[in-house]
Amino acid sequence: MKNSSFKEIEKIILKAKNILAITHQGPDPDAVGSLAAFGFYLKKIKKPHYLLCTSVIPESLKFIPGAKSIKSKHPKHKFDLMTGLDYGTKILLGMDNYFKKYPEIPLLVFDHHLSTNQGANFGIVNPKYSSACEVLYDYFNAISFKIDRQIAYALTVGILADTGFFRYTNNPKPLETVLSLVKQFGIKPVEIDNKLNGQVKTEALKVYGAILSRLKHNHKSDFIYSWLKRKDLSKHHLATSDLTDIVSQLKDLKDGRFSLFLIEESQGKIRGRLRSRPDKKFNVAELAEKIGGGGHRYAAGFRHKGSIDSALKLVAKYSR
Ligand SMILES: [Mn+2]
Known part of the structure; x- marks a missing residue:
């Protein structure tokens, strides 16, 4: 797919009678912010x-403003146009059956992940952008659409989260974008930081302790890993989403080229999260793609059918 211009995208959107807009499963702040x-x-x-x-x-x-209007129930009827935001790989939309039923619906994409398997007909896939929210910001500017405070807030959340409050990027552009949103709409990054990062549950921190005490270094493939089993969560009445923030801390380890965190979502279903940092020069997105996942250079993930052990072996093999 060749990237479309913003004007072309606007035409496609205006022409459609109804639009199904969708983001990836296991949504993060950029996914929710951009969709909202x-x-x-x-x-x-x-x-x-x-x-x-x-x-x-x-x-x-x-x-996040607008998050509550996002549905999780599959629509039955046909739409004129589908728009996918921030999803990286088509399977992460969780819409395989819908795509099979209506293969003729065109797919428009707004994404900042590496161009891999978005499977879109038109749109923008550009890893130079920090976030899907930043792509949308440029789109709204290009078509002279006047954003309001709710839109500005949702976009700021996505940009701040995906840049780790500017710790993962050397690019001044997302910083300038947030600066202009902060000035124009009086948005407070400190308040967003508190909402995103300051809500860790006490019980979650205890599970974190268990995860940390299991940390291991695979010397042969040079990565750090740990894992979480279902029973760790059920014992403390927690959901996997209670631990999302904790996972990102694994990237700050000095040892290893990258870190891996494995989560047993259900029996035989493993989710892997991979983290790296600019100074480690290891592209975890490339590794994730080799094992059927995707993501960014420094934060990627995959799903695996099997055990924690078999997932570990897979990562060890493909990262060597
Ligand atoms: Mn994103």
Whole structure:
């Protein structure tokens, strides 16, 4: 797919009678922020639409304006256009059956992940962007769409989260974008930091202790890893979403080229999270793609059918 211009994208959106807008499963702040902002835009231009994420939006992200209008129930009927935001790989939309039923619906993409398997017909896939929210910000500017405070807030959340509050990027552009949103709409990054990072549960911290005490260094493939089993969570009445923030701390380890965190989501279903840092020069997105996942250079993930042990072996083999 060749990237479209913003004007071309606007034409495609205006032409569609109704739009199904969707983001990836296991949504993060950029996924929710971009989908919510896009929803506000569609509402303003009076375009009938349905906002969808096929897995539940975590409680911790419901402070994002518009997050509550995102549905998790699959629509039955056909849409004129599908718009996918921030999803990286088509399977992460969780819409395989819908795609099979309606293969003729065109897919428009707004994404900042590496161009891999978005499977879109048109749109923007550009890893130079920090976040899907930053792509949308440029889109709204290019088509002279006036954003309001709710849209500005949702976009700021996505940019701040995906840049780790500017710790993962050397690019001044997302910083300038947030600066202009802060000035124009009086948005407070400190308040967003508190909502995103200051809500760790005491019980979650105890599980964190268990995860940390298991940390191991695979010397042969040079990575650090740990894991979480279902019973760790059920013992403390927690959900996997309670631990998302904790996972990102693994990247700060001095040892290893990258870190791996494995989560047993259910019997035989493993989710892997990979983390690296600019100074480690290890591209975890490339590794994730080799084993059927995707993501960014420094934060990627994959799903695996099997055990924690077999997932570990897979990563060890493909990272060597
Ligand atoms: Mn993103």
